[in-house]
Amino acid sequence: MTERARKVLVLLASAALVACMTGCYHVEDKSADAGGAFGFEAEGPGKAGDVWLELESESPAARTFTLKVLASGLKQVYGAAGRLVFDTKVCALRSAAPGDALEGGKAQVIAKGGPNAEGGVFGISRSGDFETSVDLGSGAVVGTLTFEIVGSGTTDIAFVPERSHAVTHTLESVAVAHWLGGTLNAP
Amino acid sequence: MLTWPALLAALLASGAADADKPLIDPLAEARVRVSAFEAAKSLRADAERSRLMRSAALARLRALTAQNPIDIVHTDIKVAPDVPSQTVAATITLRIAALEEGVSEALFTFVPAGEPAVDDGQGNPLDFVLDADYGMISVALPAPLAAGEETTVRFSMQGAPDCSPDPYFGMAFCAMEANFVFFITPMWVPMKAAYDYKDFYTSGKVDLDVVTRPGNVTVSTSDYVNRESTSEGMVHHFKGRFAADGVSFAYGPFDIFESETKDGKPVKAYIHTGTTAYGQKWADIAADIIDLFSARFSPYLYDKQDVVQTGDELGIGGAVGPQSATFYYAGALNADPAGVMSESVFSHEIGHSWWGNMIRNGDTWSPWLSEGFAEYSSRLYGYEVWPARNQNYLYEYYFRYFALTVPPGNEVPITGEKIYTDDLNLYSLLTYDKGAHVVRMLEWLLGDEVFFAGLSKLAEDYGWEKTRAVMDVPALAAELKQMSGLDLAPFFDQWVYGTGYPVYRFAAEFGGEGEKSTARVRIEQIQDSDTVYDLPIEVEVWVGEEEEPRRFRVEFDGRIADATLALDAPPRALKVDKAAWIWGDKLPALAGDVDGSNEVDGLDFVYAAWAMGGDFTSETAYNYYGDADFNRDGKTDADDMAEVTKNFGEKGTIND
Numbered sequence: 001m002t003e004r005a006r007k008v009l010v011l012l013a014s015a016a017l018v019a020c021m022t023g024c025y026h027v028e029d030k031s032a033d034a035g036g037a038f039g040f041e042a043e044g045p046g047k048a049g050d051v052w053l054e055l056e057s058e059s060p061a062a063r064t065f066t067l068k069v070l071a072s073g074l075k076q077v078y079g080a081a082g083r084l085v086f087d088t089k090v091c092a093l094r095s096a097a098p099g100d101a102l103e104g105g106k107a108q109v110i111a112k113g114g115p116n117a118e119g120g121v122f123g124i125s126r127s128g129d130f131e132t133s134v135d136l137g138s139g140a141v142v143g144t145l146t147f148e149i150v151g152s153g154t155t156d157i158a159f160v161p162e163r164s165h166a167v168t169h170t171l172e173s174v175a176v177a178h179w180l181g182g183t184l185n186a187p
Numbered sequence: 188m189l190t191w192p193a194l195l196a197a198l199l200a201s202g203a204a205d206a207d208k209p210l211i212d213p214l215a216e217a218r219v220r221v222s223a224f225e226a227a228k229s230l231r232a233d234a235e236r237s238r239l240m241r242s243a244a245l246a247r248l249r250a251l252t253a254q255n256p257i258d259i260v261h262t263d264i265k266v267a268p269d270v271p272s273q274t275v276a277a278t279i280t281l282r283i284a285a286l287e288e289g290v291s292e293a294l295f296t297f298v299p300a301g302e303p304a305v306d307d308g309q310g311n312p313l314d315f316v317l318d319a320d321y322g323m324i325s326v327a328l329p330a331p332l333a334a335g336e337e338t339t340v341r342f343s344m345q346g347a348p349d350c351s352p353d354p355y356f357g358m359a360f361c362a363m364e365a366n367f368v369f370f371i372t373p374m375w376v377p378m379k380a381a382y383d384y385k386d387f388y389t390s391g392k393v394d395l396d397v398v399t400r401p402g403n404v405t406v407s408t409s410d411y412v413n414r415e416s417t418s419e420g421m422v423h424h425f426k427g428r429f430a431a432d433g434v435s436f437a438y439g440p441f442d443i444f445e446s447e448t449k450d451g452k453p454v455k456a457y458i459h460t461g462t463t464a465y466g467q468k469w470a471d472i473a474a475d476i477i478d479l480f481s482a483r484f485s486p487y488l489y490d491k492q493d494v495v496q497t498g499d500e501l502g503i504g505g506a507v508g509p510q511s512a513t514f515y516y517a518g519a520l521n522a523d524p525a526g527v528m529s530e531s532v533f534s535h536e537i538g539h540s541w542w543g544n545m546i547r548n549g550d551t552w553s554p555w556l557s558e559g560f561a562e563y564s565s566r567l568y569g570y571e572v573w574p575a576r577n578q579n580y581l582y583e584y585y586f587r588y589f590a591l592t593v594p595p596g597n598e599v600p601i602t603g604e605k606i607y608t609d610d611l612n613l614y615s616l617l618t619y620d621k622g623a624h625v626v627r628m629l630e631w632l633l634g635d636e637v638f639f640a641g642l643s644k645l646a647e648d649y650g651w652e653k654t655r656a657v658m659d660v661p662a663l664a665a666e667l668k669q670m671s672g673l674d675l676a677p678f679f680d681q682w683v684y685g686t687g688y689p690v691y692r693f694a695a696e697f698g699g700e701g702e703k704s705t706a707r708v709r710i711e712q713i714q715d716s717d718t719v720y721d722l723p724i725e726v727e728v729w730v731g732e733e734e735e736p737r738r739f740r741v742e743f744d745g746r747i748a749d750a751t752l753a754l755d756a757p758p759r760a761l762k763v764d765k766a767a768w769i770w771g772d773k774l775p776a777l778a779g780d781v782d783g784s785n786e787v788d789g790l791d792f793v794y795a796a797w798a799m800g801g802d803f804t805s806e807t808a809y810n811y812y813g814d815a816d817f818n819r820d821g822k823t824d825a826d827d828m829a830e831v832t833k834n835f836g837e838k839g840t841i842n843d
Contacts, residue, residue, distance in 0.1 A: 079796060081789025112792050116836035123792025127799045130810035162759065163784070167793055 038149060038187060040065060040157075043180035045139070048073030051080065051166065052180035053157065056144055063149040067157075067182075068099070069124065069142045074176065076133040076168045077102065079125030080142050082179070083163035086119045087155035090186050091147045093120025099141030102126050104134045111143050119157070120145075126169075133169045149186045157181045255294050255380050256286040259389040260337060262427075264376060264434065267398035267419060270363045275300045276345040279376055280308055282391065283340060285332035293340060295377035297324040301346015308339035323380050340377075348375050352500070360507070362500040367439035367459050368399075369497045371507045371514050376434055383551040385657055392427030393434045399423065404443065406457050406493045407436035408512045428490060429652055433509035437495050446470035448477045448487065457495045461521035468524045469494060469533070476534045476568050483567065483639050484541050485646030492540070494533060496520040508536030508561070510544035530572065531565050538564030546649050549657025553602040553683075556658060559622015566623060575766070582627065582767035585620035586688070587813060590772060591803060591821045592616070598686040601625065602660055624770040625682050631768040632678065632722060633671045641670035681718065682770070689720040693763040694776035695785045696841045704730075705751050706758040709841050712746040713774075719746055720771070725764050729783075731756035736765075760784045777839040778817045778830040785839040787831055791815075795831045798823035 037060050044052030051071045058065035069080065079102070084093065096113025103109055107129035113122035124143035126133070136142070159179035166174040261282040268275045277300060283293055297303075297317070305313045305326055314327040326340050348370070350361040361370040381387030395409050398420045405414075409425035416422075423438070441457040444466035448454060454477065456470035473494045481487045489511040497514050501507075506515045513536040519529040542548070542560035550556055569578040593613055599605035601617050608614050630638040645666045649658045656662075660683060668675050681687075693710040706728050712720060721743055727736035733756075741748045760783040763773045779787035781794040794815055801811030803821040815823045817830045 079793035081793050083788055110796055112789075112832055112835055114836040116786065116788070117838060121786075121788035121836055123789030123796070125793040125796035127796035130797050130800075163788060163790065165790060165793075167790075169797065171794065171797060 038065070039185050040067065040182050041185070042182040044070070044182070046070070046072055046178060046180050048138070049175065049177035050180055051082075051142070051159075051164075051176050051178070053145075053182050055182075064094070064146055065149070065184075066144050066146045068144050069122075071101065071136045071140050071142050071166070071176075072138045074136045074140075074166055074174050077136055077142075077166050077174055078133040078169040078171070079123065080166045081121075081123045081125075081164060083116075083121050083160040084119040084157055084181065085160055086157040086184070087153060088115065088117075088119060089151045090149070090153040090155045091157075091184055092150050093122065093145060094148050095146045096122040096124060097144045097146070098124055099143045101136050101140035101142045102134055105129050105132055107132070109143075113145050118160075120147075121163075130169055147184075152186050154183060154185045156183050254383075254386045256290050257293050257379060258284045258286055259379055259391040260284050261391045262376070262393040262431075262434070263395075264393065265396040265398070266370075268363055268368050268370075270365060270368065272347075273363055274345060274347050275375070277375060278341065278343045280339060280341045281377060282337055284337045285334055288334045289331045291328050291331040293326045293328060294380040295324050295326070296322055296374070296380050297342070297377045298322045298349050298374035299324075299342070299344045299346070300348040300375045301344045303342055303344045306341050306343075308341045313340065322374060324377065342377055344375065348373060350500070358502040358505050359500040362498055364439075364498060366403075367437070367498060369435075369437035369439075369495075369500075369514065371435040371497075371501075372433040372509060373435075378432060384547075385549045385551075385659075388430070388432060388547055388651065388655075388657065390430050390655065392429060393425075393431045394427055395425040395434060395436060397423045397425070397436055397438060399438050402440070403438040404441040404457070405436060405438035406441070406455075406495055406512060408434050408509050410490055410511075429488065429510065431510060435507070435509050435512060435514060437497065437514065441496075442466060444470040446474040448474050448481070448492075450481075450486075452477070452487065452489075452491055454492045455494070456520060457493060458520050459496055460498070460517060461496075465523055466520065469520055469529070472524060472530050473533055473537060475571075476530070476537045477540075479568055479571055480538065480541055480564060484564075484642050485545070485650070487540065488545050488650070488652060489540065492537065494520065494537075506532050506536050508539035508543070510540055513537055513539075531569055534568035535561045535565040538562075541646065545651060546646055547651045547657045548659075549662075550602065550659035552604055552606060553660050554606065554618045555601045555622030555625065556660070556663070558618045559601070559624075559626055562619045562623035563626035566627070579766045582624060583813060585616070585624060586767065586770050586772070587803065587821075589616045589620060590688075590819070595687070600684050600686055602683045621770055628682065628722065628769060629667060629675075629678070631725075632675075633667065633673070637671045638667075641667045644670060677721070681720065685718070687714065687716050687718055689718075689722075689769065689771035690714040691724065691763060691771060691773045692776055693773060694841045695761045695839045697758050697761075697785055697839075699754075700757065702755045704754040704757045706754060706761055707751040707841055708741065708749070708761060708763065710741065710743075710748040710763060712743070714771075719743075720769075722769055724748060725766060725768055726750070726752070727762045727765050728752060728754065728758050729760040730754050730758050736760075736762070758785075772819065774817075774819075775839075777834060777837065779832075779834040779837070780839065781812070781815045781831070783814075787834040787837050791831050792835070795823070795828045799828060800824065 040055040042054050046052035053067045054070055056066045056068045092115050093113050096111040098109035098111045107126035110127050111124040122145055158181040161179050164179050166176055259281050263280040266275055266277040305315045307313055307329055316325045350359050352359040361373055379389050393409050395407050397405050401421045405423035407425045408431055409427040412424040412426050414421055414423045439459040441459045442463045444456040446454045454470055454474040456466045458466050473492055477487050477492055491511055493512040495512055495514045496517055498517050501516045519532055522529045538561035543557040548556040566578050601622055649656045664675050664679050690713050691710050692713050696707045699705045708726050723740045723742045726739045726741050729736045739752055741750045762783040779791055781791040798810050798812040798815045800808055801823040802808040803811045811823050815827050817827045
């Protein structure tokens with residue numbers, strides 16, 4: 001092999017390595033975008049009268065994913081509170097953020113989410129206007145919940161109905177037909 | 188924005204108070220607080236009347252140096268109001284008896300309408316000295332009376348009565364409108380000047396003739412006999428069958444709504460202005476109130492009860508409760524019983540039939556024996572007709588209002604000379620609100636059976652018509668001690684003769700599982716004072732899917748109460764003294780747990796979010812919720828929300 005030929009090979013090899021590295025990265029990223037690396041299989045979508053969870057986004061690099069809290073056809077909702085049970089060795093609820101479904105009038109919408117011993121709890125509520133609620137249309141985004149992957153495994157993320165409520169501005173329960181969670185797979 | 192009354196009407200009319208909801212009902216508390224504001228106005232108006240009367244009595248007390256040794260054995264009144272001239276022509280004939288030998292002077296409270304004349308009933312003038320500053324008149328008797336000897340003193344006058352409003356609330360206790368006249372305990376009717384309460388009451392009955400223009404209906408504290416047309420006008424005759432100190436009357440174009448008690452005594456509602464749509468309901472409610480108190484306290488003595496609408500002169504919320512006829516601000520009888528709580532005013536005033544009239548307060552320095560008991564009676568009726576938690580909230584409201592508005596150093600005992608403070612808010616909170624609470628704490632301590640048996644015995648032993656005995660604090664304590672066998676001296680020392688209140692901090696821990704579940708509660712008294720309160724305290728635990736909590740009575744050992752409650756299903760919430768039996772504060776050790784689930788979670792967050800900006804003292808920011816006011820500053824705000832977010836996801840535990 002001539003010196004020129006070795007240089008070409010080295011260059012080709014380097015280019016191949018770079019391409020491989022780049023290609024490998026893009027393959028993993030594409031896989032993650034498709035839910036292949038860790039994924040969430042929702043019980044929903046729910047029907048009218050249901051509240052359910054749905055994957056909004058995930059960030060494998062940050063080991064986080066975000067679920068939407070959706071509702072359909074609920075009347076006069078002031079706030080929603082959920083208690084979730086799941087395997088805390090697999091994931092942890094880190095935060096909650098308001099969606100736009102509860103907006104309206106002079107109220108601001110606030111949210112709080114965090115872990116507890118059995119999983120996590122969250123509250124999403126209007127505030128500052130205690131005399132009006134809002135009707136939720138089809139697939140209304142009440143808020144979002146951001147989780148962190150803390151281990152590998154599969155776990156159901158399920159609501160505890162006794163401590164999950166949608167309430168009106170008179171703080172009466174809004175009838176919810178089903179509280180639908182889902183299953184997280186974190187290899 | 189909904190106004191409070193509109194909100195109240197809408198919610199109560201819809202029966203929302205008992206609708207399905209997650210465990211707590213902050214809005215029910217808001218609703219009650221709305222009502223409490225209204226009731227508080229009434230109480231303060233009532234308190235003002237009481238305090239004004241007491242101020243006059245105190246003035247007399249300073250003026251007198253000994254008991255006034257006379258009894259008024261009969262009063263005969265003839266009065267002809269003249270609306271155009273705003274005057275009355277009145278003749279009041281008193282038959283008095285000497286209570287000791289050699290009585291040569293008779294002293295009366297008296298603010299005449301115009302210039303008075305006094306004679307012996309036969310036209311022979313009697314000398315008198317009128318003391319306008321104290322509202323008293325001293326009449327020289329024709330000859331000294333021997334003990335038990337009687338004589339007649341007659342007062343005549345024509346002029347303008349003092350119907351000026353009081354300086355605090357603008358309340359006037361009489362008015363002569365174009366077609367409506369009322370006089371509540373008019374000062375132009377002489378009454379015995381009293382050295383103290385024990386000396387104040389007289390045995391006499393009151394006959395009353397009221398001269399009106401034709402076409403009027405007249406009602407009074409005496410019993411109606413008949414009416415006749417005379418050259419002077421229509422004369423309405425009333426005859427008293429029971430001793431009375433507070434004669435009152437009204438006339439006008441009344442619509443009358445009739446009901447009766449279970450034992451057949453007539454109860455009538457008199458309405459002269461505004462809607463009469465609810466007149467029948469109010470008459471029925473007044474009869475129900477009497478039936479309840481008759482069953483719980485003692486039989487209703489009087490022959491009838493008239494609930495009488497007055498005018499705006501009595502102010503908004505003003506009411507007065509002399510025997511057998513009670514008088515109310517105009518709006519009370521126009522209101523829909525389903526939407527507002529006028530009945531709390533009615534039941535307070537009718538409660539005075541027992542506490543003040545049939546059972547007379549003989550303790551000058553304990554106005555709570557009348558007003559606290561009447562207010563307790565009002566709540567007692569409230570428990571019959573409203574969800575219990577509404578009344579519980581009212582008791583809690585009483586305390587919280589006190590805790591928020593009265594600096595610790597300003598409190599005085601509910602029995603004692605200092606009770607007649609010029610601070611009307613303090614007087615009202617102590618005499619009415621804490622007074623009612625003290626009565627209810629006795630109920631809690633003794634239990635219903637013993638407590639009500641004690642009150643019945645009290646009515647038997649101190650019924651004025653039968654015994655001429657008057658109740659005071661020692662008599663109350665003695666009766667209840669005899670009935671219960673308990674040494675109540677510490678209770679009375681702490682709550683009646685003392686000041687201050689307990690502050691409880693409670694922690695809970697839920698354990699076990701299934702049928703072997705437990706709820707442990709540890710309650711510590713953390714008040715600054717050295718006082719240790721040994722009243723047991725109620726712990727409510729919501730178990731499984733049960734809607735109503737299970738109730739436990741937990742005893743203190745010193746400042747600590749610690750109990751593990753065995754349950755046959757998992758507990759889902761725990762509250763300490765949510766029924767507000769005890770005049771004191773109760774704070775959760777787990778700040779942020781609004782609903783008592785022993786965990787700070789999303790529901791607590793939603794409740795706190797709803798309550799943000801709530802103000803205990805505001806009629807518009809009524810989203811205040813006491814259980815979300817963790818720093819007890821009377822506001823539910825960002826500071827309280829910070830407690831929720833700080834402890835979010837935490838569960839309550841007990842650290843030994």
